[in-house]
Amino acid sequence: MSIQSLHQLASKKMAEYIVDESLDVSSIVFPRQESNAIFEHIIKMKKPERSLNEDLLEQMTGFNTSRANFKGVEMTLTDVAFIGEQNLESFTLGDTILLMDGYHVENDDISLNIDLLIRDMFNDSTRQSLRHLDISGWGNFNGDWLRAIGSMLPNVSSLNVAGRPVNIRVLVQSFPGLQYLNVSNCQLDSLDGISGLQGLRVLIMENAYKIRDMTELFELRELRVLNMACPSQFNADGSNDVAAIFCECLEDGSRLPELRYLDLSKTTLNGRDVKRVLKSIPTIQNLTLIGTNIALRDCVGHNTHTLVSTTKALEHYFSEDSALMIETVLQESCVLTDDFHIDAASGSISFEHMLQFVDLLHKILLRYGDENVIHGKVVENVWAITPAIFGRVMAESDRDRMSFKIIVLMNRLLDVYGAYNRSILNCTRLATSFLFSAIRDQIIMSTPGVNVQKLVLLTFEYLERQKNDSEVVGLFFQILTEVEVADTVKTIVCGFDEEQRINAQLLLLSLMEVMMANLTTCFGNGQGEAFDNCAILATTDRMDDDFWSAEKRGAATERAFLAATILSKRRQHPERFPGNSGFQITRLLLIFYADFPAITLIRIGRIPGKPQADCLVIQYASVEQDCRDPKAPFAGGNCCEAPELRTTRYEQIGFASSFIPLPPENPRSPPADEPSAQ
Structure with missing residues (x-):
């Protein structure tokens, strides 16, 4: 499959900055290659709320673009103005429905005065330099447009x-x-x-x-x-x-x-x-x-006799932008299900061939997704080949090294399906089991040459799409029962950029909810450990310089309370959840997200006489002594209740909290990782 180069990724990121107006590039003169690459991404991002506007035009004064492809994009008058400042060699017309002001024939949104548009859009330099012109589409142009355009563009x-x-x-x-x-x-x-x-x-x-x-x-x-x-x-x-x-x-x-x-x-x-x-x-x-x-x-x-030849035929017609022949090839290839299975079983089709085929179908879907016939044929082809793909995967000897390819493939399949078809659900679950097992092995064994961080990121992408499938979630939780795996994933999550990390943590909270809702249908041994580890993953933040900013701490607090709410449901099934997730998550709440400016945690323990994981006692000291009204002795020491709001919130989620002020001259250290039971 195609891998984006660093140049492509940098161009895409630069385009995002320009469109979002988060970077001032008005003083930068871009070379032609960079101008083309960045503008290509800007066009792809065009939406009503992200269209080119006059402010963006001022930002893009340093562009030197030689090609502009508006295929599948609604052009605006601002686009026309931008093109007028460029020296183009290649131009592809887009949807012109928004180009009024004389470009469309009166009372006719279809017929276009193409000669008038080209006259206004192309400057004298472009008229001489243009070599490629694509004005394909449906419907007629107005007037004697061929002669008019030909006279303006003599070198096409x-x-x-x-x-x-x-x-x-x-x-x-x-x-x-x-x-x-x-x-x-x-x-x-x-x-x-x-x-x-x-x-x-x-x-x-x-x-x-x-x-x-x-x-x-x-x-x-x-x-x-x-x-x-x-x-x-x-x-x-x-x-x-x-x-x-x-x-x-x-x-x-x-x-x-x-x-x-x-x-x-x-x-x-x-x-x-x-x-x-x-x-x-x-x-x-x-x-x-x-x-x-x-x-x-x-x-x-070109023919459709085999998967390889079908892929080559699709690539050919895709390069020619021939939607009708793509539809024809897809129709012919839909009957090759048996051949795909035979070729896969014999080993004559490599996994790379299968991945290339699915990747191409994904590209076709992106370009022609609005055409119902092509969309249906793409899905039908993927449905036909998926069992053969996973059958081939299971036959591979070096399966660990294929985990990248497998998860990329499954994400591609989800791009095509949106949700897995029932007929291939068992295949994908089997592959998921194998995939998570391979991830576990690669983490524990430190498999050389494997980018575990990228693998974890792809896994989260897959889980985001499949978070409602309790069996898939259960398979993921099985590998989280191992501390080494959980610690590695935690380190990787903390290394994500802020947006990726928060999205991953919100996803983990969703997975915890799925786990609680499907206690009778999934999950084996070690569920308590999996809950512990997932709770830590979902609420741990990097302690960077701006960690204590109100915005960051507020968002983190909400995630922590959500995690605590989910964990409190363990009261209903204490026998199925041995472990101390409640202790861990409540400690995180108090250490990292409390409203008090300075806190020293003393200990976490169960309240005597209460069921396991029902209520907890949290004891800590505040330097500023926020709790000033001592109560009767509780659990062997003096304590005071937390402020009303905090006490109420904890009680609502099934926890009891207690504060024990200590003399400032005799501070206590935080407890070890394993909290002591009271």
């Missing part, structure tokens, strides 16, 4: 107008220097004039099933890539003659001498036609025939 060599009705002859006259052209789904009925593009190397024309004459196509002597797939399959009269017409031209002696890649997927091509194509165009290295049920032996082509 790569053009994507997929989905826009066009006339080939007008297009060629407007952009005579094209080397790349995508006219898929453009309702083409003629290729007249296309021979004028003598420098054309790549032609993508999916669903061009209305074309009846391809003679001029064979005059493109430099053409290397030709995609004539028809994923929509049939024209109005039920026929699809694209392959037949292409083969007729070959019979007449027409040739494409430089052709390397030919895609005739979902056409009526038969075995005899394939032989004719390969014989007539010997330069072909890749003949793709997805959806034709033709097995290729004489040349390599």
